[in-house]
Amino acid sequence: MHVFVNAAASADGKLSTRRREQVRISGPEDFARVDRLRAGADAVLVGVGTVLADDPHLTVDDSSLRAARTDRDDPATPARVVLDSTGRTPTDARILDNAATTYAVVSSAATRSRRQALADAGAEVVVAGDDRVALDDAVSALATRGIETLMIEGGGEVIYSFFAAGLVDELSVYVGSVIVGGRDAPTLADGDGFVGSFPDLSLEDVRAVDDGVLLEYTVTGRSGANG
Numbered sequence: 001m002h003v004f005v006n007a008a009a010s011a012d013g014k015l016s017t018r019r020r021e022q023v024r025i026s027g028p029e030d031f032a033r034v035d036r037l038r039a040g041a042d043a044v045l046v047g048v049g050t051v052l053a054d055d056p057h058l059t060v061d062d063s064s065l066r067a068a069r070t071d072r073d074d075p076a077t078p079a080r081v082v083l084d085s086t087g088r089t090p091t092d093a094r095i096l097d098n099a100a101t102t103y104a105v106v107s108s109a110a111t112r113s114r115r116q117a118l119a120d121a122g123a124e125v126v127v128a129g130d131d132r133v134a135l136d137d138a139v140s141a142l143a144t145r146g147i148e149t150l151m152i153e154g155g156g157e158v159i160y161s162f163f164a165a166g167l168v169d170e171l172s173v174y175v176g177s178v179i180v181g182g183r184d185a186p187t188l189a190d191g192d193g194f195v196g197s198f199p200d201l202s203l204e205d206v207r208a209v210d211d212g213v214l215l216e217y218t219v220t221g222r223s224g225a226n227g
């Protein structure tokens with residue numbers, strides 16, 4: 001499976017505020033680019049933290065991009081995936097509407113009633129892992145459902161986990177011209193953080209987008225060279 005991460009960060013590396021309230025960092029050109037990225041994916045994945053904070057829809061909005069997908073017999077908008085170990089996704093979350101297939105990936109820690117509630121709300125429930133969603137198992141389960149290209153949109157906990165598992169092939173970061181600040185505000189990669197061995201990136205392209213900068217990387221492996 002090809003896995004790519006896209007996120008928008010402030011100039012000081014934050015994805016949102018310390019209150020975990022969504023910040024509009026991208027401008028119109030970048031949001032259009034994100035729409036194209038979504039249109040090129042089989043599924044768009046977020047963590048339950050993003051669902052609870054933002055209630056995202058995660059669909060392709062541009063009608064010509066949707067038409068191009070249906071012309072090649074793909075659904076108009078990619079599948080949506082939420083990593084949600086205990087099934088905390090609200091049953092009225094926007095990702096559970098009928099705009100696309102939605103996979104709720106839970107762990108064995110999710111109660112039968114939460115799994116049933118998510119299924120009743122329209123999700124296809126996938127179990128991967130014991131206490132927390134195990135990414136290798138989740139990715140395998142998605143692959144068996146025909147997902148070959150997976151876009152990770154965040155947030156910082158989930159992005160870190162994908163890097164820690166060595167599952168990321170490409171990263172694009174839009175760096176907006178704003179400072180958000182806050183030691184507890186989410187960054188691109190939160191989690192426990194790396195010590196001694198760091199994912200290495202190769203910078204493939206830099207360009208001005210809106211009033212910020214788009215950085216595009218491929219992931220080349222792990223080394224301690226940056227430490």
Ligand SMILES: NC(=O)C1=CN([C@@H]2O[C@H](COP(=O)(O)OP(=O)(O)OC[C@H]3O[C@@H](n4cnc5c(N)ncnc54)[C@H](OP(=O)(O)O)[C@@H]3O)[C@@H](O)[C@H]2O)C=CC1
Binds near residue numbers: 015
């Ligand atoms: N600027 C941008 O581009 C973006 C910004 N955001 C912002 O990020 C914030 C949310 O980020 P964050 O709080 O980090 O939440 P995440 O969206 O990264 O979700 C984290 C949660 O996902 C669940 N999860 C399940 N399995 C895993 C796993 N293997 N690894 C990691 N997480 C797992 C965990 O909850 P559990 O254990 O209960 O399952 C965890 O707490 C919001 O403020 C949002 O606005 C989000 C996306 C993009």
Ligand SMILES: Nc1nc(O)c(N)c(N[C@@H]2O[C@H](COP(=O)(O)O)[C@@H](O)[C@H]2O)n1
Binds near residue numbers: 024025026034058154
């Ligand atoms: N690319 C980008 N730029 C920003 O400035 C952002 N705040 C985000 N946030 C992400 O977009 C999701 C919202 O998606 P919908 O418009 O509801 O489909 C949000 O949940 C974050 O993942 N992204």
